[in-house]
Amino acid sequence: MILRLAARSLIARALTVGMTVLAIALSVALFLGVEKVRSGAKTSFANTISGTDLIVGARSGSVQLLLYSVFRIGNATNNVTWESYLEFASLPQIDWIVPISLGDSHRQFRVMGTSTAFFEHYKYRQDRSLALEAGVVMDDLFDAVIGYDVAKTLNYSVGDPIVVAHGIASFREHDEQPFRVSGIIAKTGTPVDRTVIVSMEAIEAIHVDWRGGSKIPGQTTFIETIRQMDLTPSAVTAALVGVSSPLQTFAVQRAINEYPEEPLLAILPGVALQELWGIVGVAEKALLAVSVMVVVTAMIGMMATLFSSLNERRREMAILRAMGASPLTILGLLVLEAMLTAAAGAVLGLGLVYAGLFIAQPAIDGAYGLFLPIDPPALRELFVMLAVIAAGAIVSLIPALRAYRLSLADGMTVRT
Amino acid sequence: MSGLPIIGLNGVEFTWPGRASFALSVPEFSVEQGETVLLLGASGSGKSTLLSLICGTILPNRGRVSVDGADLAGLSWRDRDRLRAEQIGVIFQQFNLLPFGSVSDNIILPLRFAPKRRARCPDPHTKAVELCTQLGLPDGITKCTAGKLSVGQQQRVAVARALIGQPPILIADEPTSSLDETAQAHFLDLMFDQVAVQGSTLLLVSHDPRLGARFDRVVRMSDIASVGARAT
Numbered sequence: 145m146i147l148r149l150a151a152r153s154l155i156a157r158a159l160t161v162g163m164t165v166l167a168i169a170l171s172v173a174l175f176l177g178v179e180k181v182r183s184g185a186k187t188s189f190a191n192t193i194s195g196t197d198l199i200v201g202a203r204s205g206s207v208q209l210l211l212y213s214v215f216r217i218g219n220a221t222n223n224v225t226w227e228s229y230l231e232f233a234s235l236p237q238i239d240w241i242v243p244i245s246l247g248d249s250h251r252q253f254r255v256m257g258t259s260t261a262f263f264e265h266y267k268y269r270q271d272r273s274l275a276l277e278a279g280v281v282m283d284d285l286f287d288a289v290i291g292y293d294v295a296k297t298l299n300y301s302v303g304d305p306i307v308v309a310h311g312i313a314s315f316r317e318h319d320e321q322p323f324r325v326s327g328i329i330a331k332t333g334t335p336v337d338r339t340v341i342v343s344m345e346a347i348e349a350i351h352v353d354w355r356g357g358s359k360i361p362g363q364t365t366f367i368e369t370i371r372q373m374d375l376t377p378s379a380v381t382a383a384l385v386g387v388s389s390p391l392q393t394f395a396v397q398r399a400i401n402e403y404p405e406e407p408l409l410a411i412l413p414g415v416a417l418q419e420l421w422g423i424v425g426v427a428e429k430a431l432l433a434v435s436v437m438v439v440v441t442a443m444i445g446m447m448a449t450l451f452s453s454l455n456e457r458r459r460e461m462a463i464l465r466a467m468g469a470s471p472l473t474i475l476g477l478l479v480l481e482a483m484l485t486a487a488a489g490a491v492l493g494l495g496l497v498y499a500g501l502f503i504a505q506p507a508i509d510g511a512y513g514l515f516l517p518i519d520p521p522a523l524r525e526l527f528v529m530l531a532v533i534a535a536g537a538i539v540s541l542i543p544a545l546r547a548y549r550l551s552l553a554d555g556m557t558v559r560t
Numbered sequence: 561m562s563g564l565p566i567i568g569l570n571g572v573e574f575t576w577p578g579r580a581s582f583a584l585s586v587p588e589f590s591v592e593q594g595e596t597v598l599l600l601g602a603s604g605s606g607k608s609t610l611l612s613l614i615c616g617t618i619l620p621n622r623g624r625v626s627v628d629g630a631d632l633a634g635l636s637w638r639d640r641d642r643l644r645a646e647q648i649g650v651i652f653q654q655f656n657l658l659p660f661g662s663v664s665d666n667i668i669l670p671l672r673f674a675p676k677r678r679a680r681c682p683d684p685h686t687k688a689v690e691l692c693t694q695l696g697l698p699d700g701i702t703k704c705t706a707g708k709l710s711v712g713q714q715q716r717v718a719v720a721r722a723l724i725g726q727p728p729i730l731i732a733d734e735p736t737s738s739l740d741e742t743a744q745a746h747f748l749d750l751m752f753d754q755v756a757v758q759g760s761t762l763l764l765v766s767h768d769p770r771l772g773a774r775f776d777r778v779v780r781m782s783d784i785a786s787v788g789a790r791a792t
Contacts, residue, residue: 146672149661156660156707460658465617467721468645468673470638 146473150480153460157453161485164446168489171442172532173496175435176525180497182428184516186421189215192334193384193413195267197393200224200232200400201382203407207423210416213244213382216254216335219312220246223379228406233383235399237392240265243380245347249312253294255340257347257377263289265386268334278302279327282343285371287326291337293509295328302328306340308350311357318350320364333515345375385410439532443539446485450478450543454550461551471548478544479537486536490529494521565590565626566729566761567614572623574613584609586623586785593728596755596762598772601781607765610785611733614763615648616640628728645674649722649760651732656718659707663697664688666706667721677725684724691720695750712743716750723754730755732764736771748774 154161193214201209202222211217233241242265245257263274263281279302282289288306300306304325310316323346329336349370353363365373387393393412400410421428461474469477501518509515521529572586584606591597601607612618613625616632625632628647632640649670657666667688671678681687688702695716701709706717715735722730732751736744752774755762764775772778 149658149665149669152660152662152665153658463652463656463658464669465641466615466644466650466652467670468641470641470673473673 146477147480150477150484153477154481154484160449160453164442164449164485165489165492167442167445168439168486168532168536169492169496171435171439172490172493172529173500174438176494176497176528177500178431178435179525179528180501180516181514182431183522185514187517188333188515189417189420191269193266193268194270195265195386196384196413197387197390198385198397198400198410199382199413199416200385200408200410203409206409206411206416207420209382209409209411210413210420212246213384214335214413216246216256216339220381223381224383224408225379225406226377228403228408229380229383231405232400232403232408235396237387237389237396238385239388240386242266242384243344243377244382244384245344245377245379246381247312248308248310248318248347248350250294250306250308250340251298253291253297253338253340254312254335255288255308255342255347257342257344259344262341262384265384266336268332268336272332274332274336275330276327277330279325282326282341282346284324284326285343285346285349285375286321286323286367287342288323288346289327289329289341290325291329291339291341292331293337294340295325300325300328302326308340308342310354310359316359320353321350321367321370333509344377344380348375348377349373439535442489443486443532443535446482446536447539447543450482450540451546454543454547457547458550461547465551471551474551475541475544475548478547479540482536482540482544483533486533487529489536490532493532494525494529566593566628567591567763568624568626569610569613570624570626572613572620572625574609574618574620576609582606582609582787584613584785584787586610586613589779589784591761591763593761594759595777596752596775597764598775598778599763599765599781600767600769600772600778601765602767604787605781606785606787607781608733610781611650611731611763611765614731615644615650617644641673645670646676647727648729648731649724649727651715651718651722651730651735653734653737657706657709657714657721659705661706662702663692663704663706663709663717664702666717667691667702667724670721670727671725674725674727677727681725687724688720691723692717694754695720696746712747715747719747719751719754723758723760726758726760728760730760730762732762734766735764736766736768744771 199209199213201213202220202224204221208218212220229243240261242262243259246254248255260281266274277292279289290300294300302325305322306325307322308318310318323342331337352365352370352373353360385396387396397410397412400408464474464477498518501516505516505518568590569586570588573583575583599607599610613620614627616625616627619633627643630643635643658669661669664685668684671681671684678684685702692701697713697716701713706714709717718735722732736747748771764771
């Protein structure tokens with residue numbers, strides 16, 4: 145009955161209580177939203193690559209190598225020569241190796257040169273392999289396999305022609321050597337969705353008439369002539385490596401890092417990812433602190449509302465006291481009301497997060513390649529909601545104690 | 561009347577905290593079991609303070625207040641609240657219902673804090689309907705929100721709330737002040753009928769001496785209490 149009275153008392157003050165609930169809901173939505181994006185980003189990054197033991201590139205930072213080779217974020221400062229690539233590829237401990245060549249683009253999407261081994265060995269979300277939604281893997285020199293988002297955004301289908309631009313965000317195009325879409329990869333929720341994949345030889349082919357990043361003036365080699373040329377790559381941007389035994393991973397890493405002919409870097413993807421989280425950890429904590437402060441502000445707002453309503457509710461408390469309610473019951477009633485308010489705010493906040501996810505998920509995925517899964521509330525989220533309700537109870541103790549004192553002092557007569 | 565005092569005040573002195581200008585002194589006052597007493601007094605004469613002292617929601621600085629033989633100061637807060645819930649039905653001057661609660665919620669509210677009163681009322685909701693009918697309230701009113709009732713209806717619901725579970729003592733603080741003469745008479749008829757049926761003790765506070773004829777005894781506040789500044 146006390147619970148029903150508390151609920152009815154709240155409903156009777158629907159406007160002020162509603163505003164408080166909304167403030168709490170927005171703060172909880174912000175907090176949980178930040179958490180969702182944070183954990184979604186981590187999961188999304190962690191799910192992007194699996195089954196790859198080492199990533200090899202020109203010597204730079206391990207995070208930088210991870211970002212440009214796997215996530216297509218940033219650029220390589222240098223390439224690895226094809227000779228070096230062949231040499232470490234021949235190490236006996238290496239089970240498989242996939243070359244990657246980056247640098248060109250199509251519209252806003254990166255173009256990646258690789259071998260067909262990429263489709264065999266690249267794994268994501270534990271052990272999933274790439275699957276084609278339509279068409280086939282590159283069959284011809286100028287075939288391109290495009291990611292799901294590329295096809296969806298640009299409305300491409302198998303057989304459509306595409307022209308690759310030189311570099312990133314460049315106006316110069318390799319329009320003499322157009323590609324044909326041979327296949328579309330099914331949605332992966334990884335950067336592959338936003339990648340145009342061509343063969344390593346194709347990357348060489350479109351740069352036949354280019355030297356030092358510029359097109360040689362007046363030179364245009366016909367496609368048929370190019371097809372006859374030796375298109376062995378001169379360099380790779382990076383390579384994904386699988387070793388035959390996990391025990392050999394460190395030995396291979398050391399061998400590559402100490403390669404005398406060229407400064408190379410071999411990284412373990414998981415370790416580099418941890419390093420990345422270490423770097424973004426400060427910003428993450430700052431963001432978390434801001435969202436916690438927003439929740440605290442909403443709680444203080446609720447406390448202020450409770451304080452301001454105390455005077456107009458003194459008669460209500462006097463009635464309850466006259467009926468036999470103890471001052472502790474009065475205190476409990478106010479705490480209960482605050483908990484109900486906080487619970488309503490927390491539930492509404494969670495609802496807002498899910499509504500936001502449903503609405504914004506495709507946009508975030510498309511714009512940032514961040515696939516935020518819509519899963520049922522995790523234990524952590526339920527804990528956050530419980531913490532908000534508990535915080536509501538705690539902050540309400542201050543006005544509730546005042547109500548307790550007022551009800552003791554007033555007796556059955558409200559004196560203002 | 562049994563001749564035994566159910567309410568007793570002896571050498572009581574009380575000052576509201578922070579209000580040294582108001583000091584209530586009640587040398588001796590008692591009400592017998594089953595007696596109906598009208599306590600007359602002007603505004604500021606300390607009537608409501610006296611009722612709060614009898615109900616045990618405030619304690620005297622000096623002296624003894626007893627209800628049904630129990631010295632209120634000797635009880636813990638919990639026991640005092642329990643005693644009030646079990647023994648006393650209270651009717652306020654006005655605004656005496658929780659406006660957001662239903663009529664039924666308001667009537668059965670005291671039972672929530674009084675297990676013995678609750679035991680005397682095995683089906684509170686049916687009893688609430690029964691009391692409403694006896695008090696001339698329309699059918700189905702128990703489901704209405706109390707805040708939406710007329711003043712007269714609110715007063716009757718307040719009487720029903722005070723009577724439910726048959727408390728031995730009824731205390732009413734100017735319950736007729738907001739009613740016209742006809743409604744006053746009708747209201748008092750209803751209350752006295754119920755008091756007679758239940759055999760309760762009634763202490764009614766008012767500033768209207770015309771009500772006196774209905775009561776066993778009329779007591780003026782000025783005869784039993786004095787109000788003045790606290791001696792320092």
